[in-house]
Amino acid sequence: MRLLLPTIALVCLCALSLGFGPPRITDSDVAVKWVTPQQFALISDLQEPSLTAAAYLMLNPATGQTIVAHNENARRAPASLTKLVTAMVALEHGELEQQLTISEQDLRVWTMVGLQVGESRSLHDLLHVLLIPSDNAAADAIARGLGGTEAVFVSWMNEWVEAAGLRNSHFTNAHGLDEEDNYTSAWDMAQIALRAESVPLLRQILSTADTVAADRRLVNTNEMLRSYRGAVGVKTGTEEQAGECLITLVERPQGDALTVVLGSTDRYADSTLLLDFFYANYSELYFELPDTPLNRYIDTNGNPHAFGLREPLTLVVPRWKMGTVSMVRRLSNPTASPSPDVPVGTLEIYLAGQPLLEVPLYAR
Structure with a gap:
């Protein structure tokens, strides 16, 4: 018996030393998310392309969500991208059938289509000449014809970008030729392009590969x-100074993308690389909250109210992260008398556990 006591004590000591100690996280405490071979292949391919452009941006035109960006807020010479603002301001201050006469002053800059002194054209025709072959003399004719002087018209252009909240854009002429203090940014130009594309006439002109206007x-x-x-x-x-610049809008069933490249040495190759990267690696996710019990709340009087998004939402996400999207409905104002214009809460969307977007929820 005396011999057994040390043995029993040793066994007890060993038992006490097992499974006890400082707390720590083990595999059994954590939900493991395995990366599939397909996801791993997509991760390996998700390398942003190398471009020649000094600044560039790619975004989802529906939501403004940035997909790829580099120096997007850097101020750069705008070149003829300026003419998008010229066109927007012209539509605000002129009438489409208004006749404008080409002056000798307008021809101080190059005319791509051979505009002649004394030639009279409608603003409608001059917008086509301005945006399709990118005629500089058309820009000056529009600016002088509508503003009285180019300086007045350019002041309208700067008022327009300021009202749009574009802090990295300033213009000194209507055509975009290099001048001191004439600048924009990739981000600003993306916003300008989206606004121009929202105007039916400009969208039609900007999508035209070739046409006949102004007898040319x-x-x-x-x-x-x-x-x-x-x-x-x-x-x-x-x-x-500006280098090669290009804004491209692409619409496909797989999704839409807008690209801006500034200061490029090969704008078409750069834009193609960005767009090919997008269509190879990203997909669109469509969000809509139908009228189901999950999308209703009960007010203090016991009455039910359905809620949802004002309009369906489309987001762009890397394909390998498609399975990591989650959302939280957070009600902050579950009022008994909801207004169609006052949010009752927000929909929080997360990607791989990180906040991606918040959008307001409205009672139906």
């Missing part, structure tokens, strides 16, 4: 309209 055949300088599937706009620009 006009060929669009934007080669993407002829070479990239789904391209529907928007504008080219080239100057010594």
Whole structure:
């Protein structure tokens, strides 16, 4: 018996030393999310392309969600991308059938289509000449004809970008030729392009590969309209300081994308690389909250109210992260008398556990 006591004590000591100690996380405490071979292949391929552009941006035109960006807020010379603002301001201050006469002053800059002194054209025709072959003299004729002087028209342009909240854009002329204090950014130009594309007439002009206007055949300088599937706009620009510039809008069943490249040495190759990267690696997710019990609340009087998004939402996510999207409905104002214009809460969308977007929820 005396011999057994040390043995029993040793066994007890060993038992006490097992399974006890400082708390720590083990595999059994954590839900493991395995990466599938397909996801791993997508992760390996998800390398942003290398571009020649000094600044560039790609975004979802429906939501403004940035997909790829580099120096997107850097101030750069705008070249003929300026003409998008010229067109927007012209529509605010002129009438489409208004006749404008070409002056000798307008021809101080190059005319791509051979505009002549004394020639009278409607603003409608001059907008086609301005945006399709990117005629500089048309820009000056519009500015002088509507503003009285180019300086007045340019002041309208700067008022327009300021009202739009574009802090990295300032213009000194209507055509975009290099001048000191004439600048924009990739981000600003994306917003300008989206606004221009929202105007039916400008969208139609910017999507036209070639046409006849002002008694001339006009060929669009934007080669993407002829070479990239789904391209529907928007504008080219080239100057010594600006380099090659291009904004491209592509619409496909798989999703839409807007790209801006500034200061490029090969704008078409750069834009194609961005767009190919998007269509190879990203997908759209469609969000809509139907009228189900999950999308209703009970007010303090016991009455039910359905809630949802004002309109369906489309987001772009990397394909390998598609399975990591989650959302939380957070009600902050479950009122008994909801107003159609006052949110009752927010829908929080998460990607791989990180906040992606918040959108307001409205009672139906």
